[in-house]
Amino acid sequence: MDSVLAATGSGVHDILSPGHELIGGLSLLTDGQWFWYSDLAHYVERHHVTLDERFIQHARSRNWAPPQLTRAELVGIEEAVFDNEGA
Template identity: 35%
Template sequence: MRAGTPIFDVAGDITDLLDPAKSIRSGPSLVSDGEWIWRVDSIHYLENYAVEIPAEFLEHVRGLNYQPSGGVDVADPRFDAAIATYF
């Protein structure tokens, strides 16, 4: 997930929702592999807590052999729509 392409950067730290003593740098920033979009803080939660990952996403990642395709077209209007759902 860290190897995805940054598509929307948000400066600043946010508080970890599960451990308020921790902060997450640029947590609301968005990353993509060209098909899926995820927030940077989701990487933190997956690394630090037993959170569930959607089966669809796991199948997608495994199908790419854990390497993002690199085919991110940020001019694609679907990105604008997806980004709007986050904010």
């Protein structure tokens, strides 16, 4: 299971489809090394968006199963990622 680093109440619309239909809520996911938005799977599946080969190799090396991060690990990542938000 992916670890949710941040979630919003914002809806995500498919920017590649003509109708820009709503596809879900926006979340930032991580496995502790890579970050991706929750709508990535939709774009890969529906629009065949190509992923970075380094990301694919990383996921493959983990048997396609990201680790479940602890709360402390997520807090540390959050502090590193969002540290400059208020600056």
